Amino acid sequence: MKPTKYNFHKVVIVGRPNVGKSTLFNRVLQKRKAIVEEFGPTTRDRIGAIVKWSGKTFELIDTPGLDFEKKEDLSKLIEKQIVSGIKEADQLIFMCDAISGILQMDYKICDMLRKADKSIILAVNKVDSRNLMRDMADFYKLGFGEPMSISSLHGLGIGDLLDKVTDNMDPGAGEGSGNREHAEKHAVKLAVIGKPNAGKSSFVNGILEEDRITVSDIPGTTRDSIDTYFEKDRKSFIIIDTAGIRSKGKIKDAVTYFSILRTEETIKKSDVTVILIDAPLGITKEDHRIIDIVQKNFRPFILAINKWDLAEKEGVNKIGYEKVIRENVRFMYNASIVFMSALKKTNLMEVLDLAYKLAEKTSQNFSTSDLNDILKSVEFNPTRLYSVRQTKNSPPELEIIAKNPGDIKTTEKSYLVNIFRKKLHLEGIPVIIKFRKKEFRGG
Structure with a gap:
């Protein structure tokens, strides 16, 4: 069954590179969700977020900069997904740059937008002085009516722009979104991670059955963490595709560095993590590092062995492959392994179903009496050991009252963790046990 997504009124920001689209997106969201850097375009994927303004709710979507002059394969892929975003849009915010003025590229984008036959707001960014305000009349040449002067960096004119967006919405559009908001609050947050070019974006696009994320053979084409809410079989998910995690020696620029930090933050916020492994390459040092990061954050995870169709062609045996993984990856605590192909869309839904089951397991609350029966x-x-109680879930955290906690060795703690995991049927779930010394009252 194809996953379904709620269809909010979609407002898509478009424009050539470096006009400040991501800065506007971040200003509206009041946080750095898209990565912004002064030297040029850094957004490579469509990034969406739900915005509430004047009693209405809409989805604001940031897009990469349009540059028709570049002929590289990656630029063509980016252009393709921007065109898809424009087709989906209910409204477009066409952004220009007051400092550089109208360039030939702006006219080319205008031609594309007119063909789309959408409601278009012309927003001229970087209007930070009166001198620039005087030049606003030039932008009437573009043929989209009165230009709105804004400064995304300093927050000038943003409220007026959002008023214009909501005024353009049909009566009733964006209202009554409580069901979606409730569902999103309780959705399973699924982080999709792996080393560059392991197939993360192909996996996400395969599940969503759309090319929302740039996919190419060039490692590192996803730089932003991209959240997408959807439902499958009445189950709610927020799936997050993240930048590939590289070893420290391969980090060459600030954008890559902050993308990796964002990925690690995403792991901490997720309920379940899907780690994509490139099957023909096997588990590499980078994969081990990624698994370590997930385990240090106590997140249940699924090892999704991607491109398995290619490995099978090379005569790789599934049973032997899994055995090698379980023998060489530390602390697997019976984590699930799924053999799949994102490109051929095989076993993608198996990963999704497993993720939901893991999220249910990790959020369980156990009765104190049942826990003490196990103890x-x-x-x-x-x-x-005197008693035990559960103090947290997601993941389950237990507190055991002991006579002398300092006498308990690490291996003995692991022994207790494994017993509780087995007895509570928490295979694939990290379990945390903390000890507290029993207090004896003098008398």
């Missing part, structure tokens, strides 16, 4: 059945010599 009583444990033979444990290092020190006396």
Whole structure:
């Protein structure tokens, strides 16, 4: 069954590179969701966020800069997905740059937008002085009516722009979105991570059945963490595609560095992590590092062995491949392994179903009596264990009252963790156990 997505009124920001589209997007969201850097275009994918303004709700979508003059394969892929975004849009914000004025590229974009036959707001950015205000009349030449002067960097004119957006919405559009907001609040947050070119964006596009994210053979084409809400079989998900995590020696620029930091933040916020492994390459040092990051953040994860069709052609045996993984990856705690192909769309929904089950498991609450029944059945010599209770979930965290917690070694703690994981049927779920010394009252 194809996943379904809520269709909010879509407002898409378009323009040539470096006119400030991502700065506007971040200003509206009041946070740095898109990566912004002064030296040029850094957004490579469509990034969406839900915005509430004047009692209405809409989806604001940032796009990469349009540059028809570049002929590289990646530029063509980016142009293709911008065109897709324009087709989906209910409204367009066409951004220009007051400092550089109207360039030939702006006229080419105008021609594309007119063919789209959409409601268009012309926003002229970087209007930070009265001198630039005087030049606003030039932008009437573009044929989209009165230009709106804004400064995304300093927040000038943003409220007027958002008023214009909501005024253009049909009566009733964007209202009554409570069901979606409730569903999104309880959705499973699924982070999709892996080293560059492991197939993360192909995986996300395959599940969503659309080319929302740039996909090419060039490693590192996804730089932003991209959130997409959707539903499948009445189950809600927020799926996040992230920049590929590289080893420190391969980080060459600030944008890549901040993309990786954003990815690590995403792992912390996720309920479940899908780690994409490039099957023909096997598990590399970078893969081990990624798994370590996920495990240090105590997130349940699925190892999705992508491009398995290519590995099979080379005669790789599935049973042997899995055995090697389980013997060489530390602390797998029976994590799920799925063999799949993002390109051929095989077993993608199996990954999704497993992720939902893991999210349900990790959020469980266990009764104190059941936990203490398990504790009583444990033979444990290092020190006396008095009682246990659950203090948190996602992941489950237990507190055990012990006579002398300092006497318990790391291996003995692992022994207890494994017992509780098995007895509570938490295969694939990290379990945290903390110890507290029993307080004896003097009398």
